[in-house]
Amino acid sequence: MTAIDTRTDVTSLYAEVQHFYARQMQLMDRRDFEAFAATFTEDGEFSHSPGQLARTRPGIVAELVRFHRRFDDDPVVRRHWFNMIVLDPQEDGSLRATYYAYVINTRPGSEPQPGPVCVVTDVLVRTDGVLSNRSRHVRQDRLLLEP
């Protein structure tokens, strides 16, 4: 891992992070879970629900396979939209990204349905010149409102 050079201005990294997310989530939405997991570090962590945490690339693939079984009899095209990305350089040379995520689901014969709105917190690192997720934590807005 190389420290991400954030000394001068994280804004210079902004397009790179946007582009990284676009490629990464198009892989997810095509259900190419191996390629998605490869955008994480070897020891990467991914939590999309409270109490759930997948570790390592094979662990992330296994979790995504498990999660998507709910769609086995539910034909749906899912699209992840990320926006309003805030970047904060960390003291260890990593980069924290905090942003909004929105899933839009399309099913046969009906209008697109909004899925949950989430706030996501990533820790990004640079490995061999390219960005990777060291971690991703997803927090659904609807869970913020539970008693």
Next chain:
Amino acid sequence: MTAIDTRTDVTSLYAEVQHFYARQMQLMDRRDFEAFAATFTEDGEFSHSPGQLARTRPGIVAELVRFHRRFDDDPVVRRHWFNMIVLDPQEDGSLRATYYAYVINTRPGSEPQPGPVCVVTDVLVRTDGVLSNRSRHVRQDRLLLEP
């Protein structure tokens, strides 16, 4: 105020503006109105509805407190999404931004609900090296259709 250097290419400012909006609106959505108002100039103007105009940072805070009283008995997480930003340098060294805004509301026990779609026009200036809003005018699409 320093003139924003737009002589060569406003595209060089694009990521900076996106990042500024992401931080600014995450503050709004956390209802940290003091910090939101601090992203405006001292004499900044903010109009979110026809006939309404808040002036100065304390004036903007007061208006946001007043506006959010409608949510006192309505538990809702609101998220502002900005996108499709067009930047036009102005002759006085400021920068006009014209973009789409979309609010998505999450309430307990229901799917996210779309709020109004808006076109927003900002005038941005650079003060002490950082961007600020000199003004923001929000125009809801539904009001364009009123007779």
Next chain:
Amino acid sequence: MTAIDTRTDVTSLYAEVQHFYARQMQLMDRRDFEAFAATFTEDGEFSHSPGQLARTRPGIVAELVRFHRRFDDDPVVRRHWFNMIVLDPQEDGSLRATYYAYVINTRPGSEPQPGPVCVVTDVLVRTDGVLSNRSRHVRQDRLLLEP
């Protein structure tokens, strides 16, 4: 046409492409079809539906006029949102962009309605220093699910 300089890093083009799309689609949503068509090359191609393909700027204007006749008695403000843009340089010096598009429609007296979610593939070229579409192909997600 000049080859787009993608040798070093397409990320340097990312903001330029985002800005280009913002201007282009604000023109579409204002129904300024002549100005929209002028963002395509002279021989540009535009396909928004299976089996439909408009060619040349006058051909694109004619198709958009025809398409929008359905709104003659349907007062609606349409907004196109593009996001999750992936850029891939092509061997001929053009740039392929693959991204998500979402239309949000506002009609009098009702909440905004989501239109179709699409994946769009563009080929962009640089002509006289500015980006242009050599082609655009839109694929609606709901059509992916048809038997």
